[in-house]
Every structure is written in C-alpha cells, then in structure tokens.
Amino acid sequence: MSLFITFEGGEGSGKSSVIKVIEEKLREINFNNYITTREPGGIKISEDIRDILLDKNNTTMDERTEALLFAASRRQHLAEKVIPALKMGKVVLCDRFVDSSLVYQGIARGIGIDAVMNINSFAIDEYMPDVTFLLDLDPEIGLMRINKNKDREVNRLDLEKIEFHQKIREGYLFLMNKFPSRIIKIDASKDIESIASQIFNIIIKRINSEKS
Numbered sequence: 001m002s003l004f005i006t007f008e009g010g011e012g013s014g015k016s017s018v019i020k021v022i023e024e025k026l027r028e029i030n031f032n033n034y035i036t037t038r039e040p041g042g043i044k045i046s047e048d049i050r051d052i053l054l055d056k057n058n059t060t061m062d063e064r065t066e067a068l069l070f071a072a073s074r075r076q077h078l079a080e081k082v083i084p085a086l087k088m089g090k091v092v093l094c095d096r097f098v099d100s101s102l103v104y105q106g107i108a109r110g111i112g113i114d115a116v117m118n119i120n121s122f123a124i125d126e127y128m129p130d131v132t133f134l135l136d137l138d139p140e141i142g143l144m145r146i147n148k149n150k151d152r153e154v155n156r157l158d159l160e161k162i163e164f165h166q167k168i169r170e171g172y173l174f175l176m177n178k179f180p181s182r183i184i185k186i187d188a189s190k191d192i193e194s195i196a197s198q199i200f201n202i203i204i205k206r207i208n209s210e211k212s
C-alpha cells in the first residue's frame with residue numbers, strides 16, 4: 001500500500017503546522033509507515049534551485065523561467081525522495097506539489113494551466129497525488145498570520161500584493177472544481193488542532209481502505 005498525499009494553500013494557510021500535528025497523531029497510534037516532506041525537501045539539487053527562485057534580488061526573473069525551475073526542483077525531489085518512499089509502500093505527506101505551480105505560475109502569473117501542466121507532466125511522469133488537501137483561507141487573514149510570525153523568513157513571493165494572493169485563492173478553488181475527486185477543500189480559518197483532526201480522520205479512512 002502506498003498513498004501520495006499533498007497539502008496546498010496560500011501564504012499563512014497553516015499547512016506546515018497542520019502537517020506537524022498530523023504527524024504527532026500518526027505517531028500516537030504507532031503508525032510509522034509514512035514520511036513527511038516538502039518541496040524542495042532537503043534534496044541538495046532542489047534546495048539550490050529553490051535559493052535562486054526565492055532570492056529577493058532576482059527581480060528580473062521571467063515567469064516561464066520561474067515555472068521551469070519549480071518543475072526542475074520538483075523532479076529532483078520526486079525522484080530522490082517521493083518515488084523511493086512510495087515504492088517502499090509508504091504514505092507520503094508532501095507540503096506543496098504540482099498544484100502550486102498550476103496556481104502560482106499557471107493562474108496568478110498568467111502562463112496558463114495547460115502550459116504549466118505540460119512542463120510538469122515531463123517532470124512528474126504521471127506521479128499525481130492520490131489526495132490533495134486544500135487549506136482554503138481569505139488571504140487577508142493568511143498574510144496577517146504571517147506578519148505576526150516574526151521568525152518566518154519573508155520570501156520573494158510573500159512580497160506580492162494582495163491581488164496576487166487573491167488570485168491564488170481563486171486559482172485553487174478553480175482547480176478543485178477541475179479535479180473534484182482528488183482535491184478536498186478544508187476551511188483553514190479554524191484552529192490548527194481541529195483542521196488537523198479533520199484531515200487526520202480522512203487520511204486514516206484512506207489508509208484503511210487501501211489496506212482492504
């Protein structure tokens with residue numbers, strides 16, 4: 001049994017905190033057959049690409065370059081970490097995957113979903129998530145959460161205007177309608193604990209149905 005689960009959402013939607021709580025819950029029930037990861041996932045080549053992507057000085061980056069670099073970073077993380085774990089029959093919980101590119105580069109940057117999907121198809125080679133949790137939140141609230149958290153580094157994409165983040169939210173909702181059987185919308189305005197419990201219950205059901 002393997003299960004590829006991804007988490008998506010705009011800035012400050014709480015993905016990483018929610019994943020941490022889910023991880024604790026899995027450990028509590030002694031379920032150890034999983035990994036949690038995020039792009040670029042500690043993979044050296046992907047980290048190096050990410051440094052270029054998020055560098056605040058790279059203000060002249062062309063949007064197609066941005067899309068290609070995200071796809072390249074994704075490929076390496078997938079090949080080095082995600083595919084081996086899936087082949088070992090693990091549950092993979094991944095913070096962001098191809099939907100991030102479809103929404104950020106395809107919709108918000110305006111390259112188009114189909115064009116971004118084309119370059120990503122080459123990168124992911126049919127490895128699509130089994131389930132995707134979309135942490136949906138008003139970007140005004142998301143950005144407020146980020147600004148409160150002083151420890152979090154501000155990256156190039158955080159500096160975008162509110163309209164950009166609004167487009168991200170709408171883009172994700174559009175994707176959800178396009179892939180209704182894969183993408184599950186979660187109300188991310190609730191507290192982290194209740195969001196995590198809701199997602200955890202769905203994951204456990206999926207694990208059990210994969211087993212049977």
Ligand code: TYD
Nearest residue numbers: 010011012039070096100101104105157158
């Ligand atoms: P990160 O610090 O990982 O943000 P978050 O904590 O919100 O996940 O920074 C990743 C940034 O890159 C984030 O603004 C989303 C953006 N991004 C894309 O534009 N396209 C992509 O394919 C991915 C994976 C991320």
